[in-house]
């Protein structure tokens with residue numbers, strides 16, 4: 001049975017071209033880029049090429065890119081690094097729907113004397129801009145709000161948020177882990193100060209990413225030690241990972257149009273097909289400002305886990321917005337923040353596509369899923385009453 005992989009917001013397939021570029025840097029060119037000899041130096045040149053490719057994808061200067069171990073480290077560093085550089089300001093503003101890499105780190109600062117404010121979203125997942133404008137003040141060190149939500153794909157108005165932060169002299173960081181590679185990003189035209197990217201969400205390897213730091217923004221190092229990455233992030237470079245990330249960024253730049261035409265078309269087809277054939281189903285999130293590859297659909301009165309297990313029998317991989325799978329008994333904090341009723345949040349499924357999906361796969365899901373939903377509703381005491 002072939003796998004139908006529709007969980008690309010969790011992680012993506014490493015592109016063949018990416019792996020081909022990385023391979024020699026494990027066994028052949030294993031030198032340390034900091035070494036004086038030519039053998040190590042040639043690796044350093046490849047790292048420069050990778051940095052240039054990453055910079056090209058987001059339209060910035062290569063010196064503004066620092067490689068990290070991924071999205072989580074970039075997010076953690078942005079928060080800690082700004083707070084350390086701005087000790088007189090004691091307020092952090094974030095949103096209720098952030099990834100735990102931002103939310104948990106922000107909340108962990110409260111016992112250290114920080115005022116941590118989480119901005120609300122409405123029932124469509126849209127940020128409460130009025131609340132943000134009221135909260136940003138002269139005490140605010142950092143506003144950290146994601147570009148696009150990993151569960152619903154909702155895109156936030158990051159330029160407007162940056163402007164609001166800057167009006168009070170605060171720094172703006174955005175977790176762009178789900179945005180970069182899926183929608184156009186151009187830092188030359190942007191007011192964003194710091195931006196997190198992760199390799200494994202854009203067909204690069206896991207355990208590598210970068211933090212964009214705009215020239216002139218004061219940021220303290222987070223990982224301390226050697227002088228790598230211009231003294232900003234210590235530790236011998238993950239050379240193969242960086243080279244893979246560079247290649248992935250180059251491919252993402254080439255594929256961005258396909259992402260917003262072909263991938264979007266397949267996503268729309270999947271969504272329309274399921275909504276048409278499954279009663280008591282609705283889409284979560286902002287249907288206009290949304291990533292082209294993501295749809296989060298709530299199937300009321302049934303359990304997301306049960307749906308996933310049934311889909312798994314057909315080789316279909318998706319994920320659920322209920323959280324048993326992630327070891328907690330609560331439904332997703334994102335859907336709860338949006339006020340999605342319990343009976344629907346528990347039955348929510350996220351499909352996230354990539355350029356490697358095709359029409360046949362989408363047709364197959366539209367074919368197998370409605371009877372699965374029907375069967376589960378029949379089994380559910382709640383569902384029987386609602387039919």
Ligand SMILES: Cc1ncc(COP(=O)(O)O)c(C=O)c1O
Pocket residue numbers: 009010069070071072073075099101146148149150175177178198199200207209
């Ligand atoms: C929005 C968002 N931020 C951060 C991360 C964490 O990235 P990484 O897995 O590279 O640490 C993820 C991935 O799950 C994500 O979706």
Ligand code: FES
Pocket residue numbers: 303305322323324325328329330331346
């Ligand atoms: S029972 Fe799994 S989160 Fe609801």
